[in-house]
Amino acid sequence: MFKKLPGDEARTLVTTTPDTAVVFRPAVVRTPAIFTVTIFLWRLLAGIVRLIWRHPVAVAVLAVPAVLSILYGWRIALVAVAVPVSLLAPWPFFDRASFDRWMGWRLLAWWRLVWIYRRHWQSVMIVSGLGRHLQGRDYLPHIIRVTCTSWADLVTVKMISGQSVKDWADRIEHLAHGFGTTSCRVTVARSGRLLLTFPRRDPLATPLPALPIPETPSVGPVEIGRCEDGTPWRLKVHGTHVLVAGATGAGKGSIIWSTIRGLLPAVRAGLVQVWALDPKRMELSFGRDLFGTRYAASPADCADLLEAAVSVMQERADRFAGLQRSHTPTVDDPFVLVVVDEVAFLTAYQSDKGLKLRISAALATLTTQGRAVGFGVMAALQDPRKEVMNVRNLFPDKIALRLDESEQVDMVLGDGARDRGALADHISPVPERGAGIGYVRLETSPDPIRARAGYVSDSDIRAMVADFAEEANK
Structure with a gap:
């Protein structure tokens, strides 16, 4: 039986022994360690910059106490955290609308992004057929952002090259059940990007009474x-x-x-x-x-x-x-x-x-x-x-x-x-x-x-x- 041979040498081998398996091992090119380290550091730096750009407030909330703790000790860092928290704690009780607009929906969007969408994204995309697993690599659509309103999550997605809106529209039930909602709606945000709407509750569940008759005459709308x-x-x-x-x-x-x-x-x-x-x-x-x-x-x-x-x-x-x-x-x-x-x-x-x-x-x-x-x-x-x-x-x-x-x-x-x-x-x-x-x-x-x-x-x-x-x- 032949041993493992590199390169193209296996093409020139001839044997008269029946059912003899020739094990082919392609030539291996070893990448210098400096290239691997450089690529890793570049991706790490790009990820940090992207994180700061997309979530400046969240990064500041975590970074400022850490820096103060290192420079001045944990007591100063604790005071720096306790004072803003004590001042902001009554905010949602006195003006819930402004709190939700400036902080509440942002915090909820971050939580939903981490706990719901990123956590289940790969499995939902692969099972529904919107992602592809080719040659050991996953090709998945990317989540651009998640925005929360009082009744729904708005998920902006970048499609894989070659996908169409119909590919997503045909799988709205897969998406809805995959992310734990009752329905999903697909709209085009711009070329190559979609806006997925996942309702968290039904704001129209309560019947509406007749609206007041307008005071001024108008033909509409x-x-x-x-x-x-x-x-x-x-x-x-x-x-x-x-x-x-x-x-x-x-x-x-x-x-x-x-x-x-x-x-x-x-x-x-x-x-x-x-x-x-x-x-x-x-x-x-x-x-x-x-x-x-x-x-x-x-x-x-x-x-x-x-x-x-x-x-x-x-x-x-x-x-x-x-x-x-x-x-x-x-x-x-x-x-x-x-x-x-x-x-x-x-x-x-x-x-x-x-x-x-x-x-x-x-x-x-x-x-x-x-x-x-x-x-x-x-x-x-x-x-x-x-x-x-x-x-x-x-x-x-x-x-x-x-x-x-x-x-x-x-x-x-x-x-x-x-x-x-x-x-x-x-x-x-x-x-x-x-x-x-x-x-x-x-x-x-x-x-x-x-x-x-x-x-x-x-x-x-x-x-x-x-x-x-x-x-x-x-």
């Missing part, structure tokens, strides 16, 4: 609720069309009535008109006095009302032609919002083919030509399939409330919305926990936003009718 990050949810209705999809009891009425509620001062000022189509005769009929003659319930009346809206829109377009390309609401040319509560009943489930064609044609005309002349459509439906609502792509802004199937999320919000974290099929069916919660995808952004609309109760609607019915019918 209309504040109808709260976003997940605590900012007001302002829905744009002028200059766009809005599609609201959700299962029974998902809270479509909350969005419709919150929008109408926010437009009431403009309705009183004559800057807005609300035309209502209520084929179910349930949701909008409760406040029908707000709409007056611009209310329709039967399919025939709905077709007539839609065609009347098309006629007004085309007459206005003839007057605007060659003079202006955008609409500014005035008393003579107000913004017209056409609200359709259950549009699928008119476009898909209508047995009269003549009425079905009239309604579909009128909706298509309004959604394709109405934005520039001050006509907007807000349509609500339960079933978002194409054969049910064949003009859904003509609605730039879309809202997905609780849906029954995961495939319906992309039907409403567009391809890839669920992979980016729009888990509308996971919203709780319990009304107190999930009604009015939805994911919003705007024309200007592909990333879905989670928000919750305020609940407008029956008493709120009665008060609206009592205060605004007379002005709305003018």
Whole structure:
């Protein structure tokens, strides 16, 4: 049997002994120790500089007592630590908001970075397939920073060269469960970097009451609720069309009535008109006095009302032609919002083919030509399939409330919305926990936003009718 041979000598060996193993040992180049030491020291220095640059406060908190202890003894170092701590200790009790903004969330972000993300990063990346183990070396995405808010961790990640956003979007469930959260959302921070959102709690779990009616008239954006990050949810209705999809009891009425509620001062000022189509005769009929003659319930009346809206829109377009390309609401040319509560009943489930064609044609005309002349459509439906609502792509802004199937999320919000974290099929069916919660995808952004609309109760609607019915019918 042959011994271990270096280099290429094994290629020239010939043996007649069957099943003889030739052990090949490649030539070994020994690296001088000075190179190894130099590389180690350089990496150590770079790590220290990076640590000081990224965490100057934390380094100072640890370094100052150590230096004082060496120079002046441990008693002086203890006093230097005890005095600031005693002064800062009451801070969170007197002004928790400022403490969290300047220190609390930073400390929590450091703890989450060390104990949650760096601790489990390698295993989660390898198991989920976002990291690679090649030739004894791990190729992993890098954590750039972790930022904490009152409800979520925001993790900025640098992808491996060659990865795409879809690679991460396809693995949001792996990431969520790997780091101990209920969900994960993926957004693009910049080229090669992603922002992963891991919620620690649900800030929308508590139902919102109806928001106060604005004091000044405005055509929007209309504040109808709260976003997940605590900012007001302002829905744009002028200059766009809005599609609201959700299962029974998902809270479509909350969005419709919150929008109408926010437009009431403009309705009183004559800057807005609300035309209502209520084929179910349930949701909008409760406040029908707000709409007056611009209310329709039967399919025939709905077709007539839609065609009347098309006629007004085309007459206005003839007057605007060659003079202006955008609409500014005035008393003579107000913004017209056409609200359709259950549009699928008119476009898909209508047995009269003549009425079905009239309604579909009128909706298509309004959604394709109405934005520039001050006509907007807000349509609500339960079933978002194409054969049910064949003009859904003509609605730039879309809202997905609780849906029954995961495939319906992309039907409403567009391809890839669920992979980016729009888990509308996971919203709780319990009304107190999930009604009015939805994911919003705007024309200007592909990333879905989670928000919750305020609940407008029956008493709120009665008060609206009592205060605004007379002005709305003018």
